[in-house]
Amino acid sequence: MSRNPIDAYEKAAGETVDLGNRLADADPEADLWDIGDGLIAGAIQYWLYTREPCGDPGCESCGPISTAESRLAELHRLVDELAQGSEYFHSPRDSNAGHA
Numbered sequence: 151m152s153r154n155p156i157d158a159y160e161k162a163a164g165e166t167v168d169l170g171n172r173l174a175d176a177d178p179e180a181d182l183w184d185i186g187d188g189l190i191a192g193a194i195q196y197w198l199y200t201r202e203p204c205g206d207p208g209c210e211s212c213g214p215i216s217t218a219e220s221r222l223a224e225l226h227r228l229v230d231e232l233a234q235g236s237e238y239f240h241s242p243r244d245s246n247a248g249h250a
């Protein structure tokens with residue numbers, strides 16, 4: 151029985167944000183930048199773990215992520231896409247805001 155991949159994606163993304171909020175609430179002295187950096191560190195660790203190639207040289211799924219360099223390129227692509235799609239990507243407080 152296959153489950154909807156969107157559900158797992160939305161759940162993982164939502165729970166990561168919830169975790170950041172919980173950590174910040176639990177330690178009001180904590181630097182939010184440190185929490186954000188820690189979440190990224192854990193997310194990258196998990197992402198790389200999930201992209202470990204299966205070892206079959208002919209595997210089509212693993213082809214694009216079959217080397218450390220290609221995994222890093224895919225990770226960069228994903229980071230660019232997700233950051234640019236975020237509601238927080240542009241801020242009214244950006245130093246170049248209002249100068250377009």
Ligand SMILES: [Zn+2]
Pocket residue numbers: 203204205206209210211212213
């Ligand atoms: Zn594979």
